[in-house]
Amino acid sequence: MVTNDEIRQRLHEQREGTNIKEYLVCNNCEGAYELLPGEKPEDFSDECECGGKLTYSKDSSINDNKPTKTNKMVKNGLIIFIVVLGLVIFIGPMAYIGFVGMVVSHDEESGSAYDQLAVLKSDYNSLNDQFTNVQTSVDSSNNQNAKTAFINAKLELVKANSDINDVESALSSGKSKDEITQRVNTAQTQLNKAQSELSNVKAMI
Numbered sequence: 001m002v003t004n005d006e007i008r009q010r011l012h013e014q015r016e017g018t019n020i021k022e023y024l025v026c027n028n029c030e031g032a033y034e035l036l037p038g039e040k041p042e043d044f045s046d047e048c049e050c051g052g053k054l055t056y057s058k059d060s061s062i063n064d065n066k067p068t069k070t071n072k073m074v075k076n077g078l079i080i081f082i083v084v085l086g087l088v089i090f091i092g093p094m095a096y097i098g099f100v101g102m103v104v105s106h107d108e109e110s111g112s113a114y115d116q117l118a119v120l121k122s123d124y125n126s127l128n129d130q131f132t133n134v135q136t137s138v139d140s141s142n143n144q145n146a147k148t149a150f151i152n153a154k155l156e157l158v159k160a161n162s163d164i165n166d167v168e169s170a171l172s173s174g175k176s177k178d179e180i181t182q183r184v185n186t187a188q189t190q191l192n193k194a195q196s197e198l199s200n201v202k203a204m205i
């Protein structure tokens with residue numbers, strides 16, 4: 001059994017010739033009162049100025065751990081770091097998902113525009129085949145009106161081809177969605193016009 005007196009005696013012996021320091025540390029404001037040689041914890045009230053409870057502490061390294069402005073800044077920095085880390089962990093993925101969503105929707109828009117371009121090209125090719133077939137009939141006929149009408153229809157087909165190329169260049173140069181849509185519509189209208197004029201030529205022969 002170790003008595004309080006023996007503890008005090010040992011503490012006193014430890015302090016002799018050592019740099020071990022004794023403190024009364026407040027559990028509230030974290031203030032530390034260093035005990036000077038000859039002073040004992042029981043010489044002091046166990047209540048801090050702030051109303052907190054003072055606890056006896058002996059540590060040669062307490063100078064480093066003693067609550068200081070720097071320590072509080074480190075503590076605050078740690079809290080800020082944890083908060084920021086939390087934001088990165090929880091908001092980061094959401095931002096990433098949002099970003100991916102934007103990229104995907106952008107790809108889908110471009111994708112549908114590329115689909116429209118493919119349809120335009122396919123329509124143009126089949127219409128061009130029809131023109132080739134009709135040309136044979138027109139050439140073999142002696143219908144001058146049909147020949148003139150065919151040339152005019154063919155000009156509309158050439159314009160349609162040019163409009164389709166405009167769609168392709170708008171896509172490859174990253175033009176706005178509205179611009180691409182407008183060019184697709186122009187090309188589609190022009191294809192319809194060429195188709196319609198070819199039908200007129202067919203009706204003449």
Ligand SMILES: [Zn+2]
Binds near residue numbers: 029031048049050052
């Ligand atoms: Zn205090």
